[in-house]
Amino acid sequence: MNLGVDTVWPTPQIVSPSSYVTFLVQISGLGAMETNGSVMDEEKTRLSSVSNETSTRYGSIADSLPTDEPSTAETTVLSSRRSYITVAVLCYVNLINYMDRYTIAGESLSALLLKTANTFFICSFIILAPIFGYLGDRYNRKFIMIGGLSVWVVMTLSSSFVTESYFWLLVLLRALVGTGEASYSTIAPTIIGDLFSGAKRTVMISAFYIFIPVGSGLGYIIGSSVANATGDWRWALRLNPILGSLGLFLLAVFCPNPPRGASDGHGGSTIEHTSYLEDVKYLLKNKSFVWSSLGVTAMAFLTGALAFWTPIFLSRAQVAQGIQPPCNTEPCDTSDSYIFGVVTVMTGILGVSLGSTISRKLRDRVPNADPLICAVGMLGSAPCFFAAIVLASTSIPATYVFIGIGETLLSLNWAVLADILLYVVVPTRRATAEALQIMVCHLLGDAGSPYLLGSISDALRTYQPDSHTWSFRSLEYSFLLCPFVGVLGGLFFLMTALYITKDRKNAELLTADGERARLPPQTKTTLCFKFSIL
Template identity: 65%
Template sequence: MEPKGSITSPKDKPQRSLSTSSGLRYGSLVNSVTSLAPELVDKPPISNRRAYIAVAVLCYVNLLNYMERYTIAGVLPIIQKYFDISDSTAGLLQTVFICSFLLLAPFFGYLGDRYNRIYIMAGGLSVWLVTAAGSSFVNKSNFWLLVLLRSLVGVGEASYSTIAPTIIGDLFTGPKRLIMISAFYIFIPVGSGLGYIVGSSVTHLTGDWHWALRVTPILGLLGLLLLVLLCPNPPRGAAETHGVGVTGKSSYQEDVKYLLKNKSYVWSSMGVTAMAFLTGALAFWVPTFLARAQVSAGVRPVCIKEPCNAQDSLIFGGVTVASGILGVVLGTSLSRYFRNKVSYADPLICAVGMLGSTPCLFAVIFLASTSIPVTYIFVFLAELLLSLNWSLLADILLYVVVPTRRSTAEALQISVCHLLGDAGSPYLIGAVSDAIRNSNPATPQWSFRSLKYSFLICPFIGILGGLFFLMTSLYITEDKKAAQQLVEGDPPPENSPVSEPPLEVNNESNK
């Protein structure tokens, strides 16, 4: 039976002895252990206190990751003025970062399923610290150096975002896992919002946008130290096996084949991709869009000399933090309430979030030139509905994929959702905006309208994402049951899309 909380002592529970013939294959995954060793029954588990501390550290680093990612978006109009670049060129700053992120994620996913995850994350974060700090020293004549450094920042995020959720999945299970995953993912909108706030506030105080990029690397040094000293590397599947863990050997090709047969994973990954497209486009361009709306309406003068007014970044950051916290808490609460009543509740909640955000996005696009306060209300509602999904998407992946393939699953999902989502959406929105503006008079009005019309892509992507999550709901019950049976040592039904022999319990400590 699946434990209800974090890893607890197995002493009072009868232990299973899992055995298979030497030639038995897990799909094409070779079982490396044939029985439960007696010494592991008495192996002390990771304590609740240490598990909670680990989650707190992972949350802190996740906060810094997203603060750093959106600090540039918070001062984007100032950077555009400083380097004298177009919308499409400015969008490249986010695109190159996401591209390196998605290209490296499969590599870190492969390592994360096989080697010590703390060492991998620490190495990636070290690269992140150096390149993020280096970005803050680029001068006006070296814009392409800034682009290069932004691409290298993706190394750290690829290592961390791919692996950190799997550690939480190995420390907790059941309702507690959902709560801990929610705590981790709530720092995506919180960190994003603080990125805007820190970027605009530090720039305002110092009169130089370079200083805004130096805050997160300084705080990141503490995060790196805490990660190395306080975070454990639990055995894979430890939460489901009372601290013992499961193991197996497989090639990367076999892992991918397993995931492609998992329909819940495939459809939910497509939904995540649509969500990434939306959040990437909105996060990068909304403050600039609202600033141009006010200039177009004559409420604010055109920025001629730095520092430009970054008030919209400050407000948008606050809205993002508030809507993100409320959205993640609401999504988690809805999941906990409906999960025992409807087995496919999680993807339905995600579908409601995506489809519900669509009319709010239309309102943002068409009301910006009329009323900025009303527009911010709809920005809040759109971000609230999208934030319902953050923790649920991570939990879906953890319970439909077996523990020994979760890092690979996270990595492939990250690669696909960023490749087709937020890697291209900031650049696409900027490129469409440039094309529209270049065919019309060079006025503040057309500078606003061009970005407005390019934003019309977003609501239709929201509808598409909602449909993907509805498709996920058709398969999730069966896929969740199949993954659970594999971990518990029971063969899943023969007609299961992931029908394979059960995993084996570790007979040695995690390497």
């Protein structure tokens, strides 16, 4: 048959009707066209994929689909009820994670042990987070979380039987506890992001992140209560593994592994031959991700220092004022830890709820509302914390008031920040993005801030080592670093606001283009057939 052109006949490719092919000739009659290479840019090529739904596979082409695609069970759309149960389970485990982290903070242990154990805990977190991020973008996220949390349960229970005399063993075990948090904090938000979209995603992310301040506060409350009841802070560490084991069971039974990008309508997307280095390069070119990560780092510096030293700071302030006697032998008064825990829980719930509500109300009218909310939270908290630090020497109630206002403003950011990451990064790189952000914010933030403030305080104390008043003043002066870091964090979020709209659109375009089946570059004339089977 003469078609009027010299046609090269390749082996026909049968393309799913649900796929969008860049160079597709509709075969109502026969036709041909020239291709001179792919017109997709580098990122679109890397993110190209084919539909993996079994209902749209035709002929033998199904056998040649990528082997790393989600299974049939994974591609099944989850019911709303199942999705809500999943979020509830993830919230519970997040609560236990942060409870454990702050159970021994503020207790009557040596300052050296406290700050060293905390620093090594975060260092292990920093090392492991990128590993779990890499795995979370490529393998079954549910199994990765279960494995990490299993290590966490064992290490937490083991550390409860070690005394202070075995200093480095206790520090090592507390460091290994970071395995659980590294696996969980990196992956859990990406699962929620794949279950919900739009306003519902913001609400669910808010529910998840609200348990960071709530868990931290309960850690102080439970730690101090158990220490008072038993005379030994280690019993609190024995309670956490029991609660953690329940979390493991709930994860295994109720938590699915949804397809990456499912909530964005791209549940079949997979990365096509991308390396970890390519993922990192993509993220470093994403200005919103970079600037928001720096803002999160400043926030982590603040929260880490405040969470670790505030109960001790308030206790020393009351000793300096003569309100309570100094503690020379255990058990010491833990009322400051208890009160600070209650304040943290209340302000956390209020701040996260308020931040997510403002975000939902403004997002449609103000495209860069989210980073602006974060900037207001950071810039507003700085003078509050400055006032709290200065007033501690004269009025403890006023100090608590300003701490509460400052923590509320800081808590505005938790859910909003997570939402920013989810919509400026393509679905198949979100776990890596979470891991890198966590690594940076802990490395430059709360890994060093407690140790840095403690070291500054210790250096100042050498001038009057036996003075309780100077013990308080030295910590007060070191605390003055925090408001300046808060202002710096606010500036980082203002920079994020300049790029957020563009980067969000880029992520949406890349995700959409990643759904297109791409023809290989070639210079000869080809035909692409599209069959429709009724």
